[in-house]
Amino acid sequence: QQQVKQSPQSLIVQKGGISIINCAYENTAFDYFPWYQQFPGKGPALLIAIRPDVSEKKEGRFTISFNKSAKQFSLHIMDSQPGDSATYFCAATVQGGSEKLVFGKGTKLTVNP
Amino acid sequence: EPEVTQTPSHQVTQMGQEVILRCVPISNHLYFYWYRQILGQKVEFLVSFYNNEISEKSEIFDDQFSVERPDGSNFTLKIRSTKLEDSAMYFCASSEIGGSTDTQYFGPGTRLTVL
Numbered sequence: 001q002q003q004v005k006q007s008p009q010s011l012i013v014q015k016g017g018i019s020i021i022n023c024a025y026e027n028t029a030f031d032y033f034p035w036y037q038q039f040p041g042k043g044p045a046l047l048i049a050i051r052p053d054v055s056e057k058k059e060g061r062f063t064i065s066f067n068k069s070a071k072q073f074s075l076h077i078m079d080s081q082p083g084d085s086a087t088y089f090c091a092a093t094v095q096g097g098s099e100k101l102v103f104g105k106g107t108k109l110t111v112n113p
Numbered sequence: 114e115p116e117v118t119q120t121p122s123h124q125v126t127q128m129g130q131e132v133i134l135r136c137v138p139i140s141n142h143l144y145f146y147w148y149r150q151i152l153g154q155k156v157e158f159l160v161s162f163y164n165n166e167i168s169e170k171s172e173i174f175d176d177q178f179s180v181e182r183p184d185g186s187n188f189t190l191k192i193r194s195t196k197l198e199d200s201a202m203y204f205c206a207s208s209e210i211g212g213s214t215d216t217q218y219f220g221p222g223t224r225l226t227v228l
Contacts, residue, residue, distance in 0.1 A: 034216075041221060043117065043204050046216045046218075095213050096213060099169065099208070099213055099215070100158040100161065101158060102158070103155045106155065106156075
């Protein structure tokens, strides 16, 4: 119940395309959902985050869509660029509770030029 | 931009040996964390630390593990007697004010290989 399930494991997109990564959770106590981006040789870095009181959050080319009833959320990268090639992790925490980030398994995104 | 640093980047050790992984969190941060990622698996929480005390630990963090802030800048993870299954990438993270929505800043990781 503490899991966050992430798919796909890997994704190849052409430059300019849309990258979509999906996550699902079971624990209804989760109420804060950050996405982390990790480049080779670096640690994960916060990209964007959402609370479940909104269905969508957009920052530049990155958008999180959130479906509370389905317990699913997804990251959309519009106009994908080769520089977006990285591993993306969804995560969840219980707002006001534990600081522990519960991560998905990660998606390796490759954007071809 | 301030960043979390970790040393060494790669540590190779023999099974049963003790290892100490070192981290320098961002200087004004008060909350510190260790996570690990076994190759091909997800990043897993190990422990959180605040005010010189463990505030939370996972079931992975057994008696073989300990954490310490030996001075004002370093934060260490010690594994007393390493096992083969401890081979993983270990990430240190820090946050300024703690809480479940405060951003955790991760270091680049230490790859631990136990032979």
